[in-house]
Amino acid sequence: MEDTILIVEDNPTLREGLCEILEFEGFSTLTAGNGQEALDVMATQLPNLILADISMPVMDGFEFFGHVREREDWLKIPFIFLSARSDKPDILKGKKLGAEDYLVKPVDHDELITAVRSRMERNEQLAIVQLRDSYQSSLLMLANAIELRDRYTRGHVERVTMYSLAIAEELGWSQDRLEIIRFGGILHDVGKIHVRETTLRKTGPLDDKEWAEIRQHPQIGADMIKEVAYLKPMDGIVRYHHERFDGKGYPYGIGGSEIPIEARIVAIADSFDAITSNRTYRPKLTFDEAYLEIQNCAGDRYDPEMVDAFKQAYMKTRFAQLPKLS
Numbered sequence: 001m002e003d004t005i006l007i008v009e010d011n012p013t014l015r016e017g018l019c020e021i022l023e024f025e026g027f028s029t030l031t032a033g034n035g036q037e038a039l040d041v042m043a044t045q046l047p048n049l050i051l052a053d054i055s056m057p058v059m060d061g062f063e064f065f066g067h068v069r070e071r072e073d074w075l076k077i078p079f080i081f082l083s084a085r086s087d088k089p090d091i092l093k094g095k096k097l098g099a100e101d102y103l104v105k106p107v108d109h110d111e112l113i114t115a116v117r118s119r120m121e122r123n124e125q126l127a128i129v130q131l132r133d134s135y136q137s138s139l140l141m142l143a144n145a146i147e148l149r150d151r152y153t154r155g156h157v158e159r160v161t162m163y164s165l166a167i168a169e170e171l172g173w174s175q176d177r178l179e180i181i182r183f184g185g186i187l188h189d190v191g192k193i194h195v196r197e198t199t200l201r202k203t204g205p206l207d208d209k210e211w212a213e214i215r216q217h218p219q220i221g222a223d224m225i226k227e228v229a230y231l232k233p234m235d236g237i238v239r240y241h242h243e244r245f246d247g248k249g250y251p252y253g254i255g256g257s258e259i260p261i262e263a264r265i266v267a268i269a270d271s272f273d274a275i276t277s278n279r280t281y282r283p284k285l286t287f288d289e290a291y292l293e294i295q296n297c298a299g300d301r302y303d304p305e306m307v308d309a310f311k312q313a314y315m316k317t318r319f320a321q322l323p324k325l326s
């Protein structure tokens with residue numbers, strides 16, 4: 001769908017000129033002769049960007065801008081002031097009010113299009129980042145709530161995600177692939193919601209029934225997320241993070257490249273965190289001891305190529321100062 005731009009300008013010749021330029025560049029336009037008319041237009045149709053003159057009869061550009069920013073659903077519409085006056089007080093006032101841009105008339109074709117496009121792009125990027133952040137915080141909240149049921153694993157999900165990201169970055173992965181790791185890491189143990197708390201918190205060895213319960217969590221987790229389209233790409237991590245490279249893992253017993261590569265990464269991060277955390281059934285290892293332990297298991301538990309990436313990632317930071325999940 002083409003983007004719609006609302007042009008608010010009292011001079012009809014100028015208004016037509018702006019319309020022509022923008023329509024020539026593939027935008028749809030809406031027009032108004034002053035702020036009040038613009039508000040009337042916006043009551044029925046929302047533009048993707050507003051271009052408004054400052055001095056106009058009935059309602060000037062500053063007052064109009066104030067009204068636009070008052071409404072929550074209009075708050076995110078990019079706003080560019082347009083004025084014949086190039087005097088500083090006006091420009092400063094516009095900027096203080098928080099308008100994104102300020103164009104001085106007469107506006108040149110390229111200048112106008114560049115300003116409009118860059119405002120639109122920035123807005124789109126912001127919307128994507130905000131959406132991603134809200135997904136991330138909701139999923140993290142869910143994962144942390146599940147994790148709280150197990151007293152040994154506080155912070156596990158976040159650490160596993162950070163370690164996994166550090167390994168994947170060594171492989172030079174794109175942002176999109178790193179996103180799969182990020183969300184997959186956060187979600188990898190969601191299936192534990194179905195493991196009884198008595199099993200999770202048990203201090204002695206687990207009996208067969210309890211083991212069976214634990215071994216189901218990857219599959220249960222994968223079933224939990226399967227209806228959410230956005231989370232489909234994370235299925236591999238959730239479902240296969242306890243498989244081993246030699247095929248002796250659980251619950252499916254698949255091996256080698258049958259295991260999705262993202263799951264082979266998370267498996268290393270998951271073990272690294274488990275063996276460096278306090279558990280009652282065994283003493284924890286230091287980071288450097290765990291680093292050697294992971295290498296010892298290359299080829300049986302873990303994919304040797306992923307272990308190489310892990311080694312490089314570890315050597316860089318020793319996993320001590322990884323950025324927190326924001």
Ligand SMILES: [Fe+2]
Nearest residue numbers: 188189241242
């Ligand atoms: Fe797990």
Ligand SMILES: [Fe+2]
Nearest residue numbers: 160188189270
């Ligand atoms: Fe885990």
